[in-house]
Amino acid sequence: MALKDDFLFIFSCMLAISLSSSILGRPATFLEDFGITWSDSHIKQIDGGRAIQLILDQNSGCGFASKRKYLFGHISMKIKLISGDSAGTVTAFYMNSDTNTIRDELDFEFLGNRTGQPYTVQTNIYTHGKGDREQRVNLWFDPAADFHTYTIMWNHHHIVFYVDEVPIRVYKNNEAINILYPKLQPMGVYSTLWEADDWATRGGLEKIDWSKAPFLAYYKDFDIEGCAVPGPTSCASNPRNWWEGTAYHALNAKEARRYRWVRLNHMIYDYCTDKSRYPVPPRECLAGI
Incomplete structure (x- = not known):
């Protein structure tokens, strides 16, 4: 009987460890959760792998991706963007299902600018292969002077893009009125630095000025907390996952005030109000975003 009890105890401990590793992940170093996907000579590890430097020059840009995909969760990184004249460059941090024509994707794209002009953040959302949902916000600080935290919160209720805990984009789950919402395809976490002038x-x-190269961006504090795939199939539907809690079903009062402030003072483009592209606003815009 004692042997049986010991076995059950050990099995329970192993199961708990397995489940927790499938749900939560805050890697100490870059290589624990990520791998280089493009031009490894242009990504350098710093501080024992706890931070990295991305390099763009006339030879190449670069990119990296998570080793696993995730279905719902909270993903964030601290990024210090290219300083000085960054016109024509794009630093991207995004999630992607990597499923071609029916892909789901959640994008942060940081669009460089001439010295002294604000950095623009473009967000976009693809659901079942349909994108073209761009919004652009001018940042209210210099993102090249220091690290700032960029976060994607994705649960069954909404997707929220945060900059230093300030929500800049919300996409609600409106499946009840037959509007598509990404919930079936796990997505990997990606980042790239590239030229798109x-x-x-x-x-x-404004074209890229290669005399200013190399262009450098820095990343640290990689934080992925989500349901890893492959992993327990029950994870993604578990209401006890912290990001599915009642507090995260909608913006709280403080977040809602910050969100209105961003939209009123810093938003420079919203596909929902672009009548040249959409004479009739897309249905998700009418449903409230």
């Missing part, structure tokens, strides 16, 4: 700065009017 055909569109990134003032619609491509």
